[in-house]
Amino acid sequence: MSRSRVAVLGAGLIGRSWTALFLAAGHDVAIYDPADNVEDLVREGIDSAWPMLQRLGLTTEERPTATLTFYADPSKAVKGAAFIQESVPERIGIKRALYALIEPAVASDAIVASSASGLTLSELQSGWQDASRLVLGHPFNPPHLIPLVEVMGNERTAPGVVDTARAFYESVGKVTIEVKREMPGHVANRLQAALWREAIHLVNEGVASVADVDTAIASGPGLRWAVMGPTTLFHLGGDEEGLQTFCDRYTDSFNRWWDDLGDPRLDAETTERLVQGVADAGLAGRVDELSEVRDERLAEVIAATHPRLRRT
Numbered sequence: 001m002s003r004s005r006v007a008v009l010g011a012g013l014i015g016r017s018w019t020a021l022f023l024a025a026g027h028d029v030a031i032y033d034p035a036d037n038v039e040d041l042v043r044e045g046i047d048s049a050w051p052m053l054q055r056l057g058l059t060t061e062e063r064p065t066a067t068l069t070f071y072a073d074p075s076k077a078v079k080g081a082a083f084i085q086e087s088v089p090e091r092i093g094i095k096r097a098l099y100a101l102i103e104p105a106v107a108s109d110a111i112v113a114s115s116a117s118g119l120t121l122s123e124l125q126s127g128w129q130d131a132s133r134l135v136l137g138h139p140f141n142p143p144h145l146i147p148l149v150e151v152m153g154n155e156r157t158a159p160g161v162v163d164t165a166r167a168f169y170e171s172v173g174k175v176t177i178e179v180k181r182e183m184p185g186h187v188a189n190r191l192q193a194a195l196w197r198e199a200i201h202l203v204n205e206g207v208a209s210v211a212d213v214d215t216a217i218a219s220g221p222g223l224r225w226a227v228m229g230p231t232t233l234f235h236l237g238g239d240e241e242g243l244q245t246f247c248d249r250y251t252d253s254f255n256r257w258w259d260d261l262g263d264p265r266l267d268a269e270t271t272e273r274l275v276q277g278v279a280d281a282g283l284a285g286r287v288d289e290l291s292e293v294r295d296e297r298l299a300e301v302i303a304a305t306h307p308r309l310r311r312t
């Protein structure tokens with residue numbers, strides 16, 4: 001999409017990050033968020049995201065040149081917007097009330113995407129008279145840094161809307177996947193949850209410490225997963241016949257491991273054990289410092305693994 005107007009509804013943690021990304025792509029951004037200090041928070045968010053957007057090649061500008069406008073009325077913010085990203089709190093009542101306010105003002109060819117993590121598309125659609133241009137556009141935090149967006153439509157979605165939404169996201173530097181069926185947690189959060197479940201089980205069972213389980217991922221398969229997904233990697237793990245050989249060779253092993261995987265709950269006892277494990281690893285009280293380390297390393301990994309994101 002060439003330069004156009006994008007509306008951001010809800011400018012908290014996620015909305016601010018989307019705003020920086022849309023500005024970096026050269027889109028004028030219209031914001032609606034009822035918080036008193038929203039302008040300051042958004043400008044601070046853009047200032048802190050901008051060096052990373054430059055570093056990732058998502059902008060060559062020293063500072064944003066596209067316009068940023070704040071509205072007190074959501075219907076004015078969406079007027080004339082080609083794409084609307086909704087990132088208001090994850091409460092269905094708040095999202096529905098906002099949809100009712102904006103629906104009459106949304107252009108007939110605009111797309112509305114919700115960042116919702118936990119709510120399903122059909123729950124979101126219930127807030128609309130005509131939900132044909134509403135999709136799920138679920139980012140990973142922070143959206144200006146992590147490339148993935150999970151996009152979903154369903155039988156109520158107009159033909160082509162999912163493809164157009166994906167094309168828009170890709171034009172601003174994202175990588176998209178399509179979620180074809182409604183499931184709590186969509187795709188990526190379910191995968192995270194599945195892995196964390198087993199990580200916790202291993203700690204609960206005394207197989208390894210919190211620190212060592214984390215190292216087992218970060219210095220092992222996690223490095224490969226940043227480059228290729230698990231099935232592709234196993235395709236490379238057999239001989240030249242690829243995945244067929246791998247599956248033939250390791251059927252018994254995987255079935256045995258799957259039968260043995262744990263099913264812990266995140267209860268008070270488990271939480272205490274994990275928190276203690278983090279403290280034992282010397283990580284307590286260092287959240288800001290470690291977040292900087294994470295983002296610094298992530299930038300290197302993203303630049304290495306996603307060179308096609310570079311728009312410049």
Ligand SMILES: NC(=O)c1ccc[n+]([C@@H]2O[C@H](COP(=O)([O-])OP(=O)(O)OC[C@H]3O[C@@H](n4cnc5c(N)ncnc54)[C@H](O)[C@@H]3O)[C@@H](O)[C@H]2O)c1
Pocket residue numbers: 009010011012013014015032033034035086087088089090094098115116117118138139140141
């Ligand atoms: N935090 C994450 O890691 C994450 C990741 C992916 C998706 N999401 C999703 O993004 C959405 C926003 O999450 P967040 O973490 O940014 O929340 P947040 O609480 O940081 O931000 C929400 C913002 O919405 C504003 N708001 C409240 N009522 C509003 C209304 N009626 N209209 C417009 N704005 C309103 C608030 O003032 C606040 O600035 C949620 O649906 C969440 O599930 C969050």
